[in-house]
């Protein structure tokens with residue numbers, strides 16, 4: 001029997017405490033609402049949390065990815081390797097420089113860039129000459145890799161670091177989905193040259209819009225700090241007098257103290273949020289394990305999954321219905337869902353401007369036919385979880401052969 005929820009259940013919602021609202025109000029009353037002491041406090045707590053030397057707060061992860069590529073000196077003669085299964089942000093930042101984006105396929109289980117997909121990608125596209133990895137079609141030098149910790153599964157950083165060392169590449173991890181997460185015993189945020197986090201509204205912790213770069217390189221951290229605020233050599237909070245100098249043509253990517261006040265509170269609640277998301281994900285896994293034609297997310301055997309997303313795959317041959325039908329049927333129950341992600345090479349912009357061959361990405365194509373993300377967020381109560389469980393089960397029941 002179909003029971004429709006009265007209120008729509010989206011696939012993600014932020015959880016904001018009353019204390020957060022109070023703290024934001026206090027910042028608003030304080031008279032200092034742009035980048036100031038709260039941003040400093042947020043950066044300092046964040047770097048302690050992930051155990052990395054430097055943390056720079058920004059107004060988005062996209063800004064963070066952009067500034068990481070800027071500080072390594074990316075030019076239009078360079079190329080960057082990233083995953084074909086990601087949000088456009090991981091790729092568009094490469095295009096900002098007129099550099100060449102190179103895409104890897106993903107593994108069939110977690111849909112991540114792996115050492116195997118990396119090797120396959122460079123064997124097809126690159127040659128190693130004079131200690132430089134050259135992308136053959138564009139004749140550009142590969143300068144960096146952007147691994148994407150999709151959904152909160154972590155890429156095998158040890159192997160990717162070994163690969164990067166061999167080919168003299170920087171690693172800029174896209175950890176928009178990976179807070180808090182661990183690979184082996186080390187937090188994501190303390191592995192590569194740079195790690196970029198997102199605090200967009202649907203993420204593990206949020207500031208409305210926001211991002212953070214962590215890095216072990218002091219010189220790069222200083223450059224990112226400079227470039228986030230117009231290339232001005234002193235931010236206005238720390239300026240002892242009216243005098244300042246513009247030393248670069250920078251950007252306007254700084255975070256506000258209003259957002260940082262949200263971020264500080266969210267960071268304090270990050271473990272509790274993660275525990276609740278984990279509980280829900282494990283409950284889904286338990287409830288759905290006997291359904292035929294569903295592939296469930298697996299636990300990370302070598303670390304800690306952030307459970308940012310709960311992505312499943314539907315095999316229409318076995319289930320008797322496909323992903324699109326599941327999305328439509330969930331709507332009938334007043335339940336939302338999402339798709340992470342339409343592969344990059346399927347988007348008109350990338351089709352028009354780059355010569356990606358979809359046959360090079362068999363696993364990304366398979367994922368795209370079958371994948372769907374079900375609601376998962378810390379603020380879901382037990383009734384919300386049960387509504388999703390019952391809806392999914394009854395849809396499977398309806399189409400059973």
Ligand SMILES: Cc1ncc(COP(=O)(O)O)c(C=O)c1O
Pocket residue numbers: 059060061062063086087089090148174176177197198199200210211
């Ligand atoms: C994998 C991935 N990378 C980067 C971003 C960009 O994050 P932001 O919106 O903070 O710029 C997103 C946002 O959804 C994302 O999913």
